[in-house]
Amino acid sequence: KGNTGLTKRYQHAPDGTLSVRADQADYEKLNETLDRRPHIIKANGIWAFPQVPSSFGRAVGYLLNDWQIAGVLTAGSGPAYDLGYSYQNNGGNVNLTGSPNYGARIQYIGDPGSGCSSNQYSQFNIASVTGPQYGSLGLESGRNLLRGCADKRVDLSLSRDIRAGGSRRLELRLDVFNAFNAEIITNRNNTVTYVSPTNLTVVNNQFNADGSLNTARAKPNNSGFGAATNAEAMRNMQVQVRFQF
Numbered sequence: 001k002g003n004t005g006l007t008k009r010y011q012h013a014p015d016g017t018l019s020v021r022a023d024q025a026d027y028e029k030l031n032e033t034l035d036r037r038p039h040i041i042k043a044n045g046i047w048a049f050p051q052v053p054s055s056f057g058r059a060v061g062y063l064l065n066d067w068q069i070a071g072v073l074t075a076g077s078g079p080a081y082d083l084g085y086s087y088q089n090n091g092g093n094v095n096l097t098g099s100p101n102y103g104a105r106i107q108y109i110g111d112p113g114s115g116c117s118s119n120q121y122s123q124f125n126i127a128s129v130t131g132p133q134y135g136s137l138g139l140e141s142g143r144n145l146l147r148g149c150a151d152k153r154v155d156l157s158l159s160r161d162i163r164a165g166g167s168r169r170l171e172l173r174l175d176v177f178n179a180f181n182a183e184i185i186t187n188r189n190n191t192v193t194y195v196s197p198t199n200l201t202v203v204n205n206q207f208n209a210d211g212s213l214n215t216a217r218a219k220p221n222n223s224g225f226g227a228a229t230n231a232e233a234m235r236n237m238q239v240q241v242r243f244q245f
Helices: 024-030 058-064
Strands: 010-012 018-020 040-048 067-076 084-087 151-163 169-177 185-188 191-196 199-202 228-231 236-244
Touching: none
Parallel strands: 084 191
Antiparallel strands: 010 018, 040 067, 067 151, 151 169, 169 236, 185 228, 191 199
16 A cells, blocks of 8 residues: 555636635545565476486486476466546547646456456456546546456476587577467556547457447457457477587
C-alpha cells in the first residue's frame, strides 16, 4: 500500500488562488494498491551423472561419463495491470473531468476476473467495464486491480567436459529454454475504445455480436479488447561446442 506515483489534484478558485482538492484523500485511498508481486521464485540445481563402473568397459565409460544436467526454475505471480478506455469523439480529459491535468477512470460494473485466462481471446470479462461519463471526478476505479499470468518456466542444460590433455578441454552443451513448453501470456489488449461518452459502442471488439470470434482480429498483432497480444517464447534449444586451450 502507498501513494507512490500519485499526484496532487489542484483546483483554482475564482480569485485565482490554488489549493488541493478536497477529495485528494479519497483519490489516494482509492489508488493505494502498489504493483507488488506477492510471489517470486528462482531455484537452480545441478546433477552429475554417476560414473560408469570400469567393468562396463572403457568405451562405454568414455561415452557416458562426465555428463551433468542443470536446471533453473523461474516462477512467480504475474505483474498487476488495469483496464483502460479511449473515445473516438468528445472523450478528452477536459470533456470528462473539466481539467486537462487529470483524467477519468474506467468504471467497473461487474467482476473482471483475475486478469489471466487460458483463453487467449478472453483474458478477462470484457462486459465488466464501461466508459466514464461527463462530470467525472476521476474516482471511478483504483489501480493495479488485475494480475497477469504467473510465470512457470524451467530451463535445462545437458553438458559434458572432455579432457584433452594439459589445459585443453572440449565442452559439449545443449540448452533447452522453457523445456516444458509452458504457455505464459505476458500482455493483452487492455484498452477498450468507444465511439463517444454518449455512444458506448465498442469499436475494437474481439467478438462479433453473435458471440463468434472476429476473424479480422484473430492474430495477436491485431487483437481486440481482452485478447492476448504477447507471450513468453515457447520451447527453443541451442547447441554449443567449445574448445578451450
